[in-house]
Amino acid sequence: MVAFQHAVRHAAEVAGVLDEPARAMAAQAWVGGGAPAFAAELARRRAALTAALESALSRLAGEGDAVPSLARPATAMTALHGSFSGVEPAQLRRVVTGLTTAAGELPRAAQSLGAPEVAAIGSWSAAQADDLRRRLALILRDGGTPASAPLVAFGLYGGHAPSAVTALLTGAAGGDAAALARLVDVQRQASDPTLAARVNAWWRMLDASARDQAEKALPGLGLLDGLPVALRDRANRALLAGEKARLAALLTTVPSDRQLLLTWPAFLDRVMRELDHVKIIEEGLAQGGRNGRPPAYLLSFDTRALGQAVISFGDPDAADRVVAYVPGLNTVLASYGGDLNRAAVLWDQAHYFAPAQKIASIAWLGYRAPQIDWQLNVPGRSVAADGAAEKGARALVSLTDGLRASHGPSGTAKLTILGHSYGSLVTGKAAVLRPGRFADELVFVGSPGVGVRRAEELGMGPGRVWAGEAAGDPVADLARFGNDPGDDSFGARRFYVEDGPFYLTFKAHSDYWNVHSKSLRNLARIVNGDHHKVTTHPGAQP
């Protein structure tokens, strides 16, 4: 009888040995990746431990001995977290410490209670504790506190989140350019919402020499969404300089092959065009770091064909407020300077209103925008169908997945996507691809439609979709791609912008960024989160 009571006490003591790591996991399962899988596995082991202990007590019980239930209350509910939130190291250590304790206590309990199943759970705990301890040391080596959610999800608990891209990441780490190109291609398809976070965790878990090696061996490394933006900028600037030198060298080359000589002038035209694109990117980058503006970061570029470039004024990884501007119809790299300037003046205005906030303003030409079609509003004959928007939306989603993955942990940071003209259609389609996870705010200006009939179909939650359109903007009233976001029935929050000229011109379609205009001030207030300061339509008229 006394021996049984002693066994009951011992069993009751060890029955709760996995409670602490289970509670810690419940509080961080929101990070996703391997965390929920590991939390579920831990819960199974915890339940198995209880059952094994109760079973052992049943075997030890004599006549008249009652076997108590060792079941313990379920773990606490998890709280909701912001999209850039991180996890405190102390919470991560709780998991490792708890598993280490279990690894020490369960073998002793197994022996004294004659329960080999308990020993097996102890062995599992020891193996997990070792793996997590090693991974935790890597995660915390850079001193970042709290740890970012993607890093926790796919670094710390990466062993519980297997993926088909692991081989590509391993290949890229070894300097395999084809693996890198395949990764970039997979990213632009946006079919895996975890990919950017996996990329970020992969990079952060590499040791310094492996990072150096990958950076040297892979000139296109900076194109990968999810890598730290400072690294992307460094790699992409080096790539740009390399391209510039290569193209310039071609200009002074005379081919010896006669056949090649015939097509050389046309080829040189393309080279010249690409060099023009390089110049536009360089000039855009030069708009940053000047007169109090933050440095510009080159997130990606492509000088071929119509050209693409994604440039941020301010470091989005460290920003409290990030806004990405998606340009529309007819945007090409050759005339991208104005779009870059729009991103710059939005930064100026937002920072003027909120000087204590860190702001990053991105100009995103990451897709091939449709070129002008004067038959835009002729149903059935328009080339401005939504095919380009579909493709662009996937690339845009890849950007936002990447921004979330590489951002430093923050409970308050917000991401706004600003779609102009056809860019609003790209934005709308992107939002639908990541319902509830695409951005914190969506803003449409001069929109011909965003691909849905009502704001609520964008999956943004109430009050998170904004629309501004100038009277006299001919594009804004087309409703070519779904209902007009500027119409009351759409359900967006309409903010005030100046009327365009009384005559119908495309000037009104381009006036949303005029410095100190009501439109730009409203855009800045939205980006800053000062929503109560936004002048709603029709607004306070003089």
Next chain:
Amino acid sequence: MIRLSALLLFVLVACGETSALNERQATERVEQLIRESVAVIRPQPSLELYRPSLNKNLCLGATDGGSEERVIITRTYYLRGLPKDRFVDVAQAVKAHWQEQGHVITQTRGLDTGEPEIAAQSRPDDFILSLSWTQGDVLGIGVTSTCVWPDVK
């Protein structure tokens, strides 16, 4: 097709503001508008230049027959040293001054909350003027020119 033709016609007949000022003159005018506006404020604030406003910005979407190679000149200043309980009086004084000058007030808001926002268009030259509350409870004043030709360096 009728719709298309009408659209093209409107675009073709479109004409608008053309500034005769050059960059230097526009900068002087911007500074003058700010100086005169600040002069009516009591107590007198100290002006802190918002440095990003020194950046010349492109003349975007110009359909006034002019070139997009022109620039827009802006100057923005924080008005330091003004107590928050004076913000509404300051805004009303500046607004009254702008009206006296014949400028067109295009926005008045925030007087009821003590966080004013006043905007206007200057006459005769259509510069944009604004007085705004900013985070940290500091008022700022900004003026932006129309499109002007940059000075040749």
